[in-house]
Amino acid sequence: MFIGQYEHALDEKNRLFIPAKFRHGQQEFIVTRGLESCLFLFTKESWQQITEKLNALPLTKHEARSFIRLFASGAQDCEVDDQGRILVPKILKEYAAIGKKVTVIGVMNRIEIWDTQKWNKFYKTTKPKYEHIAEKLTDLGI
Amino acid sequence: MFIGQYEHALDEKNRLFIPAKFRHGQQEFIVTRGLESCLFLFTKESWQQITEKLNALPLTKHEARSFIRLFASGAQDCEVDDQGRILVPKILKEYAAIGKKVTVIGVMNRIEIWDTQKWNKFYKTTKPKYEHIAEKLTDLGI
DNA sequence: ATCAGAGTGGGGAAAAGTGGGGAAAAAGAG
DNA sequence: CTCTTTTTCCCCACTTTTCCCCACTCTGAT
Numbered sequence: 001m002f003i004g005q006y007e008h009a010l011d012e013k014n015r016l017f018i019p020a021k022f023r024h025g026q027q028e029f030i031v032t033r034g035l036e037s038c039l040f041l042f043t044k045e046s047w048q049q050i051t052e053k054l055n056a057l058p059l060t061k062h063e064a065r066s067f068i069r070l071f072a073s074g075a076q077d078c079e080v081d082d083q084g085r086i087l088v089p090k091i092l093k094e095y096a097a098i099g100k101k102v103t104v105i106g107v108m109n110r111i112e113i114w115d116t117q118k119w120n121k122f123y124k125t126t127k128p129k130y131e132h133i134a135e136k137l138t139d140l141g142i
Numbered sequence: 143m144f145i146g147q148y149e150h151a152l153d154e155k156n157r158l159f160i161p162a163k164f165r166h167g168q169q170e171f172i173v174t175r176g177l178e179s180c181l182f183l184f185t186k187e188s189w190q191q192i193t194e195k196l197n198a199l200p201l202t203k204h205e206a207r208s209f210i211r212l213f214a215s216g217a218q219d220c221e222v223d224d225q226g227r228i229l230v231p232k233i234l235k236e237y238a239a240i241g242k243k244v245t246v247i248g249v250m251n252r253i254e255i256w257d258t259q260k261w262n263k264f265y266k267t268t269k270p271k272y273e274h275i276a277e278k279l280t281d282l283g284i
Numbered sequence: 285a286t287c288a289g290a291g292t293g294g295g296g297a298a299a300a301g302t303g304g305g306g307a308a309a310a311a312g313a314g
Numbered sequence: 315c316t317c318t319t320t321t322t323c324c325c326c327a328c329t330t331t332t333c334c335c336c337a338c339t340c341t342g343a344t
Contacts, residue, residue: 013303107211133209
């Protein structure tokens with residue numbers, strides 16, 4: 001279960017540090033195009049689960065096929081080096097419009113990689129909604 | 143069940159003492175961004191319950207994705223050290239604008255961490271309302 | 285007075301995080 | 315196919331943060 005938020009810099013060699021709390025032993029991740037122009041990072045296990053779910057989708061639908069195409073074509077293996085970093089593929093870096101400053105967040109079964117500016121913007125606009133839903137949760141006795 | 147109010151200082155290493163009455167055995171908590179810019183501290187068990195309820199919430203896909211993103215990104219594991227302290231993550235410290243003096247309160251199934259100044263302000267403005275609501279409750283036989 | 289548990293503070297080792305050099309491998313040009 | 319350029323990877327050196335441990339104070343109970 002990945003949770004938390006971290007800021008890291010992408011160095012000139014496009015290497016990104018993966019926080020120690022996200023690694024716990026994992027030597028390898030799968031990166032792919034995410035939603036809202038961020039990148040998704042999966043462990044091998046959760047990648048497996050997702051592809052299984054995708055395969056269960058009604059493939060006759062044109063939309064589903066297109067989605068899987070983009071999802072799979074953007075995916076790539078990422079090895080973690082001895083310093084705990086991965087190399088961000090150029091294509092995905094461009095897709096997510098990642099600059100020098102990067103925000104890495106844990107979202108339960110996946111890790112997301114955001115350009116820090118974009119993340120801040122997303123955070124700002126989504127926060128009011130968040131508080132609204134959070135109030136609902138506390139009303140439910142949480 | 144957490145009740146009570148305590149004041150503690152955050153030391154230079156951002157460590158916060160958790161009152162003994164809040165610990166009873168717990169070696170680990172989950173901290174998250176709370177409402178009214180304080181921090182929530184959950185036990186692992188109630189965290190589990192929350193994530194389960196989250197999945198049951200009737201939200202549109204996009205809403206759910208955004209909410210889980212904010213919720214998970216604001217959360218973090220906190221181990222209690224041998225002295226009964228946790229390390230407050232920098233990002234969350236900034237979020238709650240916590241200074242040197244901290245007020246820790248028990249709110250039933252969660253603990254809340256407030257900057258003492260903020261807490262006092264909140265307390266002052268809410269107290270009259272509290273008495274008002276309390277009167278209503280006594281009408282109900284409580 | 286003594287003791288035990290609660291609460292504070294700090295030193296120092298270990299781990300996390302950062303940056304860069306240079307070899308090996310891959311890609312592109314002629 | 316060969317040579318050059320770029321990309322990838324492995325290694326080393328360094329800074330910062332986190333964690334573990336010890337020592338101390340304070341308060342209340344016996």
